[in-house]
Amino acid sequence: MKNQFAALSLLTLGLLSACSSTAPTAASPSPQERFAHVALVPLEAGDTPQSLAQAVGGEMLAWNDAGCAAGDDTDCVAMIGMNQQLGSQNLHALGGRMVYIEPNKDMFxxxxxxxxxxxxxxxxxxxxxxxxxxxxxxxxxxxxxxxxxxxxxxxxxxxxxxxxxxxxxxxxxxxxxxxxxxxxxxxxxxxxxxxxxxxxxxxxxxxxxxxxxxxxxxxxxxxxxxxxxxxxxxxxxxxxxxxxxxxxxxxxxxxxxxxxxxxxxxxxxxxxxxxxxxxxxxxxxxxxxxxxxxxxxxxxxxxxxxxxxxxxxxxxxxxxxxxxxxxxxxxxxxxxxxxxxxxxxxxxxxxxxxxxxxxxxxxxxxxxxxxxxxxxxxxxxxxxxxxxxxxxxxxxxxxxxxxxxxxxxxxxxxxxxxxxxxxxxxxxxxxxxxxxxxxx
Structure with a gap:
């Protein structure tokens, strides 16, 4: 499964240097499970790290809401580790968002x-x-x-x-x-x-x-x-x-x-x-x-x-x-x-x-x-x-x-x-x- 859904064309990895203190960032890494896949998910109003991780069925790795107030989609995104494919229940919970997914473990x-x-x-x-x-x-x-x-x-x-x-x-x-x-x-x-x-x-x-x-x-x-x-x-x-x-x-x-x-x-x-x-x-x-x-x-x-x-x-x-x-x-x-x-x-x-x-x-x-x-x-x-x-x-x-x-x-x-x-x-x-x- 290389790209399960269409990728957001301008998603960046700003999420890894997130301003939020609610999740690990590039400046403050922490031990992590080695997930099979990694998902980039655009944030929407009302999202929390816990709710979004639950919707995807994975673990929140990074949360970047720095650009959300300005409407900057490239700086308003979360990264979530996954060990299973998105099911219909996950898709419903995500409300039709464009999610980018790629293999993670041992790819390099x-x-x-x-x-x-x-x-x-x-x-x-x-x-x-x-x-x-x-x-x-x-x-x-x-x-x-x-x-x-x-x-x-x-x-x-x-x-x-x-x-x-x-x-x-x-x-x-x-x-x-x-x-x-x-x-x-x-x-x-x-x-x-x-x-x-x-x-x-x-x-x-x-x-x-x-x-x-x-x-x-x-x-x-x-x-x-x-x-x-x-x-x-x-x-x-x-x-x-x-x-x-x-x-x-x-x-x-x-x-x-x-x-x-x-x-x-x-x-x-x-x-x-x-x-x-x-x-x-x-x-x-x-x-x-x-x-x-x-x-x-x-x-x-x-x-x-x-x-x-x-x-x-x-x-x-x-x-x-x-x-x-x-x-x-x-x-x-x-x-x-x-x-x-x-x-x-x-x-x-x-x-x-x-x-x-x-x-x-x-x-x-x-x-x-x-x-x-x-x-x-x-x-x-x-x-x-x-x-x-x-x-x-x-x-x-x-x-x-x-x-x-x-x-x-x-x-x-x-x-x-x-x-x-x-x-x-x-x-x-x-x-x-x-x-x-x-x-x-």
Whole structure:
């Protein structure tokens, strides 16, 4: 049941940042049952959270009546979790209202695969590897070699990271990047002094304030968010990471969790939101949340998916949507030869590519591991945006500039089958991006 009834054409997710104190809001989340479906219901005079939840036969998740007095239908709506279809009795109680319903539970997944590990746990960070995150940023590069994680040297040369970091000497300082994912290993030494204030963290999956990456090492999605956050920090080591957990150890999560996390991130100071996750189905609830934060000039980066399909996942597929496209980017993956990764989705609406294979970063329990996927390409773009924002470059047109200043990879023979489907120009080039964005 994708859309049980006609959707309200202009419904937004203002309900998640509701002004009313009668229900949870984006600024005040609470543990919730994982409902099968989520409904957006327009409010009418005389409604109460209790009466409307009873009429629908579900549980009130958010109530926004901020625009009701002004007759603003887009800001006069409730969100209700449901585990059953609307019956005739429910329809009668709702009085013929236009209700939008979409699947909720486990509609999003992180994707990507752990492709290599390095042992030693905490001890492997000895000898200077941790220094990048612990304040020793001067020694990041030595003789053209990436000193902190030399395994990534070829990747960073491909996107010209060393020169880019010289062009952006603040290295993203003052910028917060929200990583909406499986959480991360909060105790990992790589993240010492690199996280936002704990008051900005949240675990929407478990409903608490500790977004810890959980699971069994090497199984499912465990470590996905830790890797993603570590990639952002290698590109922009001066930035802060805001950890927000919406995916379980199997790498899957719900529509409501993702939407609430997006709004939470913007409400708590994120300048960039990284979504290394996606769904095969378009979610109006999530897309409305993205529209709401991009209206506030928050940049949103989404991965394209890993099924080698001529169709990218959502919300990446909506990164060009009217109203949010100026602040959104979708990201696919290439290898070190600039050939589309065998797993990467592709499409005409895809905005940019980045290297997404065998990317080393922190892993849970003090380890380091490499992952491959468009999930690893996306945080390179998020880190690049953080570099620009750290230099106080205006947010407007940054997403467009990054996509337009990419390196043309369509001349690469292996990419001939994917003409015009590997980004507007091609692969991320941080130097071209920063050189031109600073001129605006």
């Amino acid at each position: 997944s992180g994707g990507g695969t752990m492709t290599a590990t390095m042992g030693g746990r905490i001890s492997m960070w000895a000898g200077g590897r941790i220094s990048m995150w612990a304040g020793g940023r001067i020694s990041m590069w030595a003789g053209g070699q990436y000193s902190q994680l030399p395994e990534n040297t070829a990747l960073w040369k491909k996107i010209r990271l060393e020169e880019a970091q010289r062009l952006a000497p603040k290295l993203g300082a003052g910028v917060t990047v929200a990583v909406i994912d499986t959480g991360l290993d909060l105790q990992h030494p790589a993240f010492a002094a690199a996280l936002s204030d704990p008051s900005t963290w949240y675990d929407f999956y478990d409903g608490d304030a500790t977004p810890q990456d959980e699971g069994t090492f090497g199984v499912g999605g465990y470590g996905h968010g830790t890797n993603v956050a570590g990639i952002v920090l290698q590109v922009a080591p001066g930035a802060k990471i805001m950890p927000l957990r919406v995916l379980g150890s199997d790498g899957s999560g719900d529509v409501v969790m993702v939407a609430k996390a997006i709004l939470w991130a913007a409400d708590h100071g994120a300048g960039v939101i990284n979504l290394s996750l996606g769904s095969k189905e378009n979610s109006k609830v999530v897309q409305d949340a993205i529209k709401k934060v991009t209206d506030r000039k928050v940049l949103v980066v989404s991965s394209a998916g890993n099924s080698n399909l001529n169709k990218i996942t959502y919300p990446a597929a909506d990164a060009s949507a009217k109203g949010s496209g100026d602040y959104s980017l979708s990201v696919g993956s290439v290898d070190l030869n600039d050939v589309k990764s065998s797993f990467s989705n592709y499409a005409s609406e895809l905005k940019v590519m980045a290297p997404g294979e065998q990317v080393y970063a922190p892993a849970p329990d003090g380890r380091m591991a490499a992952w491959s996927g468009t999930s690893m390409a996306a945080p390179m773009v998020s880190g690049g945006l953080a570099l620009a924002l750290g230099e106080r470059v205006p947010t407007k047109d940054l997403a467009k500039e990054l996509a337009n200043r990419a390196t043309d990879i369509y001349k690469v023979s292996g990419n001939k089958p994917y003409k015009d489907k590997l980004g507007e120009k091609g692969r991320l080039d941080l130097v071209e991006f920063l050189s031109h964005s600073s001129d605006d």
